[in-house]
Amino acid sequence: MLDSLKKMFSSEDDGKPVSTTGKPDISREKSAELYEEAKTYFPGGVNSPVRAFRSVYGTPLFIEKGDGPFVWDADGNQFIDFCCSWGPLILGHNSPKIREKVSEVMQKGMSFGAPTAIENELAQLILKNNKLIEKIRFVSSGTEAVMSAIRLARGYTKRDKILKFEGCYHGHVDSLLVKAGSGLVTFGETSSAGVPKSFADETIVIPLNDRNAVEEAFRQFPDQIAAIIIEGVPANNGLLMQDIDFVQFLRAITTQNKSLLIFDEVITGFRLGFEGAARHYEVKPDIITYGKIIGGGLPVGCYGASAEIMSNISPEGSVYQAGTLSGNPVAMAAGIAQLTELLRFGFYKDLNNKAQDFVESIRRFASTRNYKFKVFSIGSIFWFAFTDKEIKSAEDIDPSSMEKFKILHRELLNRGIYLGPSGYEVGFVSAAHTKVELEKAKRAIIESLDIVFRTSPKNPKEE
Structure with a gap:
């Protein structure tokens, strides 16, 4: 890719x-x-x-x-x-309901770097209607959500390697900006100047829709793979729809090897349905990343998981992640307005x-x-x-x-x-x-x- x-x-x-x-x-x-x-x-x-x-x-x-x-x-x-700002404008451009909600909140200020009630409001809206996750953390982009999810997976499992698929794009995260080598299972090679080879060495890249390659990866690197990450539906290099059996296989093999399954739903989250591709496949990932649509056109993202896994995030746990604009009230307002519309019968x-x-x-x-x-x-x-x-x-x-x-x-x-x-x-x-x-x-x-x-x-x- x-x-x-x-x-x-x-x-x-x-x-x-x-x-x-x-x-x-x-x-x-x-x-x-x-x-x-x-x-x-x-x-x-x-x-x-x-x-x-x-x-x-x-x-x-x-x-x-x-x-x-x-x-x-x-x-x-x-x-x-039909670009729709690359997906988030599911209500179209300049939605009156989003504009009105954002204007209302902006009258009180646009950034505080402190907790606000509107963060609670959007979080409750998401969690009440998405049974696949129990806690979330807001960030400012899809790339940031993926970066944080990978750090969380490594911190939770105490393992370093990440398995990704050729043809899946997960933002410009150093450890995922890699391409496959020539073997069935191989370490990634850097695909961008500025990405140290040592970063790419912790990423295993294999073909999509290849069970044998997944199984071989776990054989070659036992007890070393923190997580498999895959787009909910790979949609950054064409629309590469995977068989449900393959996705369910990923769930089974990660569970068997005590690794985590991460769904990158920055594009598919809230687009295919309120619970995204995970609900479409009837698969429950360990961590899910979201973006784009949550902000109604403003920069926002989030990642979510079970309360147990999320308890590893600072200040509750030892996995550090922070952001001055995380939970920005203007972005939260846009998200509330947009997601409320998506819940309409x-x-x-x-x-x-x-x-x-x-x-x-x-x-x-x-x-x-x-x-x-x-x-x-x-x-x-x-x-x-x-x-x-x-x-x-x-x-x-x-x-x-x-x-x-x-x-x-x-x-x-x-x-x-x-x-x-x-x-x-x-x-x-x-x-x-x-x-x-x-x-x-x-x-x-x-x-x-x-x-x-x-x-x-x-x-x-x-x-």
Whole structure:
């Protein structure tokens, strides 16, 4: 996975058109000016790598505002947005209920670095409706939640090694920013400058969906593995849905070896349902990390576990973790407003049904045309892949298919549809997307797919 990330961010695209049959390119003049200015302030002109548009065509869009299912860029172009700030905007942009709650709390102050009653309110809301955890600790990002969960697992088990899967991304934590070596089971190798090899040496990386590799890891490193960590549904390198049997196997083998099972639900938590992927699989992990949706668009994350495991966190236990902005009242307010809406009767049923109707209509079209194209989906998360095969691991993704995604992304922008600027990223349907927007998006996708398959050079492997 990290190799694919590096390819995304390593080279500038020339931005030249690949098709003369599509719609004219939208104006990006103002965005281009802002980007040139930004490059004098920030590395690569951005504050997070994928935003640089290096794996798609053209200049990055600088977003001016968002409302409901729409965003507008600095040039005034309007888009139906399926990026949704990479997932957290499950109610859509600028939700009135979130905005009102945040404004109310902001009148009293925005940060105290001290306990507040609103932290209790959000924690009670989560724990009362999520029976998989008993105590939580708020932090300020998903990466911080994962980092803290790993430290907790090591402190609780008194072991050092972590087992992760190729194709799962868990934030820019040093010990997890690694790639696999050449063996069935191997220590990780650093995938970023600045990550000491000694950190990566404590991380074992194996393929997804491979029971033999998991079993071999425990044989090679008996009583050394603190935890297995896996995304609830791997969704940072495509949508790599795992068989329920495999996930349940991970639960069994960690229990058998007195290791912990960590679910990274930064994307899937509160998105697939209030209890996330863990409830979907009917598996109870030892530690779960959450993020994104809890903040309703503001920076927040949390990790949770049983009261026994969480008792190891300072000041109650010896595992230290702290944060000045942890439990920030503004973020807590946004979380209360958003999660209250998610608990409304029928919310997830309505959202997931709407999303599935949308993706099914695209699947039917692609099937009718015999296009080498699939839409993978679960709940309100979807992923477009130019393949005719099932994809369950990073190795199953053909890197050359990203050339087709580049064309698709450009054609969709020109039709007012915004997806994340990478073919490895998933999309999201929000409660704000109505049948009108989804129908318009479907038509745009259908038109764009026709152009992709009419203009893309053939891969010799396909002939």
